[in-house]
Every structure is written in structure tokens, then in C-alpha cells.
Amino acid sequence: MIYWQLLWSFFQIGLFSIGGGYAAMPLIQHQVVEVHPWLTLTEFTDIVTLSQMTPGPIAINSATFVGMRIAGVSGALVATAGCVLPSCVIALLLAWVYYRYRSLSAIQGVLGGVRPAVVAMIASAGLSILLLALFGSEAINLSMVDLRALGLFLAALASLRIFKPDPIWVMAGAGVLGGILYSL
Amino acid sequence: MRRDAHTFGILFLSTFKLSAFTFGGGYVIIPLMRKQFVDRLGWLEEQEMLDLTAIAQSSPGPIAVNAAILLGYRVAGVPGALVTMLGTVIPPLVILSVISLFYDAFRSNPIISRVMKGMQAGVAAVIFDVVLTMAGQIIGRKRAVPIVTLAGAFIASWFFDVHILLILLACALIGLAQWRADTKKGASA
Incomplete structure (x- = not known):
């Protein structure tokens, strides 16, 4: 049950954080502090700081950290998987479109x-x-x-x-x- | 398209290394990817890298993950995308798992915070190095529209905090208008 909640929460974070980086911050806070009682606001602020000091995107970092705290290693894996799932599908789709149509002169103009x-x-x-x-x-x-x-x-x-x-x-x-x- | 074990190995190791050293996420990884895949390996063209960056920026999810997926797909199709995605995700996954276990000790360690401060200056230098090269190429072509776009986009994002997607959309429209103007000119001439 908890795995499902982790997967779904971080799937939403992955899906709606367009623009990357700090654009994801309010979404993460909403999911892990407000919707679910997984972190206190102080712990969340620490995640943001830790994310600046450690490698990796803030969304992945918080997925791992929250998953680890809530349900150990398998929790970290599930939360991280949920977070990258939307990327995998949508980025691959866009890549396919790009390589298929990029020679069109209008697309060239836009790019x-x-x-x-x-x-x-x-x-x-x-x-x-x-x-x-x-x-x-x-x-x-x-x-x-x-x-x-x-x-x-x-x-x-x-x-x-x-x-x-x-x-x-x-x-x-x-x-x-x-x-x-x-x-x- | 390359699909041999050697290519997958390089893809995995490159993205793993980049991800392990990319602090702060977001755009920071792009200059590093460019250095590795455009300058060192020569697997991508400069223009292609910029296009992939724009796509990574406009699709949902972390930019670093998106960019890695696009890169992997370009080099070795869907299996390549999976390999680069794993290469990018594993370092933060492992590091944050360890940190969450030693959270309190890590937070107060003075040596770690000093090393991190030093690395911050190093990362800034790497980004500036790449920006100097890329901006130099755009300015060097001496065409007014790209130069004005470059300056305008920077001002909009830095001074006015305009949302990145809005800036990209506006620039896409400028590009489209420029293309229409160019094709009309071509038709009448």
C-alpha cells in the first residue's frame, strides 16, 4: 500500500514538474509534506539544501530520501521509478518526433x-x-x-x-x- | 545507430560519471554532456545538443534525466535510452540512500561542507567555459536576430524571472516568423 502511494506521488511529481530544477520544489513539498505526512517542513528544507550539495536532480534526490525513510531501500527504488517514469515515456516520444521531422524547414526555423x-x-x-x-x-x-x-x-x-x-x-x-x- | 556492448558501456559510464559530479541538478549537466558527447566522443553535433536541451527542457521531469534519455536514444535507440537513464539515476539514488542513513552526521560535517563549497566554484567555471564557447559561436555568425534573442532571453530569465517555458515558446515563435520571412524573400527573389 505504502509502495503504491510512493509510486503515485512521485509519478505526479515527475509528470507535472515541467522546467526542471526548482520548478519541481513546490510540487514535491505539496506531495510529501501536505498530502502525505512523510516529512516535516524542516526535513523538506534540508532536502533542498542537500540537493544543492549532492549530485542529481532534486526530484530524484527527494524521491530516494523519502522512499528510504518511509520504506527502506525498496521504498527508495519505487519512489525513484515513479519519478522517472513520465520522463521515459514522454522524452522518448519527443525524441522520436524530433528525429523524424527535424529536417522540415519550418521545424528548423523554430529550433x-x-x-x-x-x-x-x-x-x-x-x-x-x-x-x-x-x-x-x-x-x-x-x-x-x-x-x-x-x-x-x-x-x-x-x-x-x-x-x-x-x-x-x-x-x-x-x-x-x-x-x-x-x-x- | 550503434548497438554493441562497447557503446552501451561508454554510454553508461559517461552518464554515470556526469551524474555523479553534477551538483544542483537542472541545466548544470548540459554543458558537461556537451563536452563529453560533442567535443570528446563526437557522437552529436553542436546544434543537435542544443535542440535536445530544448526538448529536455520542455518535457516533464528532471532535465538531467530527460537529456540523458534523449542522448541515449540518439546514439543507440530505446535500449540506449534505458542505459543512459540508469546511468543518470543510479548515482543520486545510491548517494541519497547513504545520506539518509547518516543524515545527522553528514549535515554537521565541516570538511564535507568545505569541499562542497570548493566544488561549487568549479562547477560555475565549467558552465561559464561552455557558455563562452556557445555564445561565441552565435555571436560569431553576426546575424542580428539570434544575438538579440540570446540577450533578450537572458534578460527575461535573469532580471524578470520569466518562466523558462514562456521564453522558449516566444523564441520558437520568433524562429517561425523568421522562417516565414526568409521563405517569402526566397519566393519573391
Whole structure:
């Protein structure tokens, strides 16, 4: 019974969270705090924080966390499966449509219009992460700038532009350096 | 389309690695996927990657999962999509399961929070690197409409918090209008 509830709740979260990332947050809160007594609001807030500190989409993270707490490993698996099920079906359908019709010139026109916007979206996501790293929040306060984070950012960016390494190493390196710098 | 064990192995390992290092979810994974599949493996074109990103953005569910499914489908059909989906989901599934067991200790560990802070700066640098390259290509073509779209979309999303889907829809309409104008010009000339 509890598995069915987990599956159904996270299926809805997966289905209705269009736009990804923080768009999913209110939906998750509604399902796991308000509809079902699975988490307290404090625990939910912790999930959001944890999601920023750990890899993976917030919807998957909260599915795993809630499932684990409510019904152990099988609960985590069921909740996560429910969360990705809508993606699997709809994204595959769209992929099929895209590869079938993308050579049409009208579709080309639409995609050509959308491409610069995608770059802009990525830029804006990157900027909010940079501000979070530099100021601890998205509010800019020049006297509060985190010089260590600024140094790490510039060093990482320079090494990426010049040496073109695998980005994974840059991030892991920044993590290790951060661990050392912030301990000084 | 490739459907040998070697391809599935690379698909799984690539998406697994990317997912394990993608903090914060959302768009963060796109630049990393682009680096791996466009620059390193050469399995996708630049334009295709942007199109897949737009599709991943407009379909329901986590962007990272959608993008992985689209990528996997492109390279190796439905089995490929399943492989990349698993590669993307398993790291957060394992990590969050472990964290939920040691939740209280993890939350208050100072060393973990310092490493995370450092990685945040590194992730920001990776995204900026990719944005510089992609924006450079759009600006380099010296066509007014894409450049204005790029700037306008950024301003709308960053300063005015306009919903991403609205921005994509508006840009799709701009693209359609541009296409109609181009075909009319072509017909009269």
C-alpha cells in the first residue's frame, strides 16, 4: 500500500514538474509534506539544501530520501521509478518526433529561434551558481565577496580555457582545493 | 545507430560519471554532456545538443534525466535510452540512500561542507567555459536576430524571472516568423 502511494506521488511529481530544477520544489513539498505526512517542513528544507550539495536532480534526490525513510531501500527504488517514469515515456516520444521531422524547414526555423534561448538559460543557471559560490546567496554584496571562491572560480575557468581538461577533474580539484583553502 | 556492448558501456559510464559530479541538478549537466558527447566522443553535433536541451527542457521531469534519455536514444535507440537513464539515476539514488542513513552526521560535517563549497566554484567555471564557447559561436555568425534573442532571453530569465517555458515558446515563435520571412524573400527573389 505504502509502495503504491510512493509510486503515485512521485509519478505526479515527475509528470507535472515541467522546467526542471526548482520548478519541481513546490510540487514535491505539496506531495510529501501536505498530502502525505512523510516529512516535516524542516526535513523538506534540508532536502533542498542537500540537493544543492549532492549530485542529481532534486526530484530524484527527494524521491530516494523519502522512499528510504518511509520504506527502506525498496521504498527508495519505487519512489525513484515513479519519478522517472513520465520522463521515459514522454522524452522518448519527443525524441522520436524530433528525429523524424527535424529536417522540415519550418521545424528548423523554430529550433533556430530556440537555440540562442537555450544558451541564455544555461548562462543564467551558471550565474546563479557563481553568485551562490561568491556571496553565499544570490544577493550581490561586494564587501561580502568570498575571495577564496573567486580565486577557485578564476583558476578553474583559466585552466578550462587553456588546457581543455576533462571538467570532472576541474571540479574534483576545486573540491580538494576548497577543502584545504576553507580550512586555513 | 550503434548497438554493441562497447557503446552501451561508454554510454553508461559517461552518464554515470556526469551524474555523479553534477551538483544542483537542472541545466548544470548540459554543458558537461556537451563536452563529453560533442567535443570528446563526437557522437552529436553542436546544434543537435542544443535542440535536445530544448526538448529536455520542455518535457516533464528532471532535465538531467530527460537529456540523458534523449542522448541515449540518439546514439543507440530505446535500449540506449534505458542505459543512459540508469546511468543518470543510479548515482543520486545510491548517494541519497547513504545520506539518509547518516543524515545527522553528514549535515554537521565541516570538511564535507568545505569541499562542497570548493566544488561549487568549479562547477560555475565549467558552465561559464561552455557558455563562452556557445555564445561565441552565435555571436560569431553576426546575424542580428539570434544575438538579440540570446540577450533578450537572458534578460527575461535573469532580471524578470520569466518562466523558462514562456521564453522558449516566444523564441520558437520568433524562429517561425523568421522562417516565414526568409521563405517569402526566397519566393519573391
